[in-house]
Amino acid sequence: SPRPPTPTAASGDGDCSLVLSHIRADDAGEYGLRLEANGTRPTRDLRWFHRVVLNVTATPPAPHLWPKPEPLTHGRSTTLGCWVPPTCPEDTVTLAWDGPATKAPWAKVEAWTPPDLTTSPPGAGISLEFNPPWYLDKSNLSCILRGADGKTLAQASQQLQVHYAPRDVWVEVEPASPVHEGWQVTLSCHDSANPPSYTYTWSLEGRILAHSTAKFILQPVRSQDSGSYRCQATNIVGMVESSPTVLEVHYAPQDVRVEVESPVYEGWEVTLSCRNSANPPSKTYAWSLEGRILSHSGAQLHLSPVQEVDGGSYRCQATNGMGTADSPPTLLEVYYRPRVATLVLLTPVPVLVGTNVILRCELGLAHPVVSVIKWLRNDRQEASTFSPTLSFIADPSRTGTYRCVGQNIAGSTQSPPLAIIVWFGPRSVELLPEPGEGVSEMTTVALRCRADARPPPDTFEWFHDGQALGRDPRGLWVLREVGTQASGRYRCRATNAIASADSPDVTITVYCKGWGCPWGAFGTPP
Template sequence: MPSCHHASGVQDQGCRKVTYTKRRICALKGSTVAISCTYGSGYIVKTPLWFSPKQSASWRDKSIPEDLTRDPGYVGSVEYRNKETWRYDGPSILRITDLREEDSAEYRFTFKTYNFEWGHSFPGTTLSVTGLCGIIHIVSGLQVKVTPAAEGQKTLTCNTTCTLTDNPNPTYIWYKNRQVVTEKTSPYSVYSNAVDSYSCAVKGHEDLSSHAVYKPKTTVSVSTSGEIVEGSSVTLTCSSDANPPVQSYTWWYKKNAGHYQSMTGPQHVFNQIQSSDSGEYYCEAQNEMGTERSRTINMGVKYGPKSMSVSVSPSGEIVEGSSVTLTCSGDANSPVDKYRWYKKDGASLTRSEKKYKFTTISSEDSGEYYCEAENKYGRLNSSSLSVDIQCKYS
């Protein structure tokens, strides 16, 4: 019997036909779609079913269509209208609920009679489920695109990744901090650097809204939780919760009360940190919605004694019998815990204070003196000081 092809289906001269209502359908992720066709036969219909050529090895390898209702990938999400009461001819509707991106496929209807099988080798309806795309965060097939507008403003556009079959020119619901603010066909204008978040949904599908867009929420962390000690490795990390994703990170820092400087990148790394790196640090993160800075970290680098020296008081000529004080001085970030005094001839003096006092100095006290300072980060000897005692004549 001769047969002919139609744009929406296949049939022969009134006896056998499968005609699809739509050849292409675009639907939102998470929604429900109805794919329909009409079919007919001059014979009693036996075992009609819907299937997808992409399904399983049983179809690909053996050319045996597999009923979608028996496919593990579709269990609980597909149903046929009047599946058990097929007529000699009439409509058939395949409903797929809670659509996933992997449900994007071609779907075909086929039926058998006692004399022949019909429909499975001809093209069916192609379903596209909109999903994640590019660098913009999308959920349910919706995306909010951010573009610059007039100075101080941004334009938000709500898009679907393909034209929705059941609603090609939708009205969008716009949300500000999850509260409805307006209904528009899109776009929607907002102020740059606004602290609010914005999302959208197709009217009639409010339960399938997009991800919200918002400027970065920026934080900064230090690789070590304890004290920062000179010579150690330290990393400052700038991180951010943002949508669209962060485009750039900038570090701002001011060392030891100097002027602010900047560097780019999400991390500021010190392989061997120095006391000169002490100062204020904060970072800024920027995306298409605006810029946000982190809190400021006041970073103090701990270190042991440095640049130790000994001074004498009073200065000038020292006369036998006078009162003289030696003072141990230097730089240390963390107080000095211990001082030790030495005479360069190898003698260790008994006192352990910062100052060493001669109540009545004698000529025997002449010589070179130095001190040692110690804290929990290290210890260091000072340079030596020569003390020359002049005799006192009667």
């Protein structure tokens, strides 16, 4: 040995051990064991029992790490171990961990024996138990072997590989929003994950889209592509969804339409609204009625009160910075009652009893058309028809003041009155003697003739026992100071422009007064 220590003679207890403390590099060499008996024999004659070659390296062997390097999982409890082979009893060595992992939350270092160590006796070891966070990925963890003086004798290191679910997931829009309809737009799902995400799920306003890669190309982009996008990145550890990113697509007005309650009634208040989808929103509007441009530029057109002339086909035109679009026509129906009603008599006048009377109701414009016509006589409903005419046979009972009423769902209009007088010949003719049918001689008798006729009778005639007495327009014939010869049957006849009619006979008896009266002429008026 270059530096053989001086052996100590055996004490007789059989212990011939040699302990080399604080070994150095120059302690390397061949060591042997021999017996020397009090120096009685020359050293050269002594034989070595066994020779051992001791190799001393300048650097102690590095600690061993356990287990073999394998990926860790974010947040999942992990135990790593470090150990060294047994050392000489006089040597004091320690193991220590170094690296960001030692500062991880709830990191704990304890003495430890490797579970699969085959060396006997067991070597010294320490463990590190911790929950690896994602940011320890690609960080170094070292196990350091220090001597008694605290100096580093050797160390072993490994780079940690931490698997973690996608992080910092966000959607990038290129070109930046807002974009114009028709452009090509690329949506990119960015994330940080280990191992990298292998699939992506896209959604628009919560609706899952049929796309599974990190880039989503919209070509050409359309108005319906506007909205809030999210992407969900997935790897073997888990899945994480991004916060929403809004894609705003600018486009010219679409789906332009006029909205209005129709039909409406004349006099109401009506609002027509120009609805459309546009981005940015439409700024100006133009309105037309039956092709005629109206002086209005707002999104709503107010009509108060609405009139007949406001009815028709409306269009609106919406304009924004991207363009202009027209609506299809929308019909506004304005309901109004008949403008005028006039009652016309089609039968020649005068209206004679028994003739066919025809009335026609002439109505002005109405919308919708008149559904029913009511006929009034003396302000009471006489009939109801769908046609504009009414006919009946003339009868005195139908004489009166007539009106027609045109009616639709918007209301009714009544014509001015029309008087219809049915002419008829005398009827119910009667002769009324005054003071009665039995009178005394020298009495004045008034024969009054009455009749119902239209026009009233213009001539009256009186007859005595079939002989005409005379005529008078007043309906009165007077017999003055009658004698018995005036007794007999009387009747009268009434005549107008239509006909003549006689009354029933009336018998008048004249009673004689005094001695000179013939037999049978005596008596007293009743």
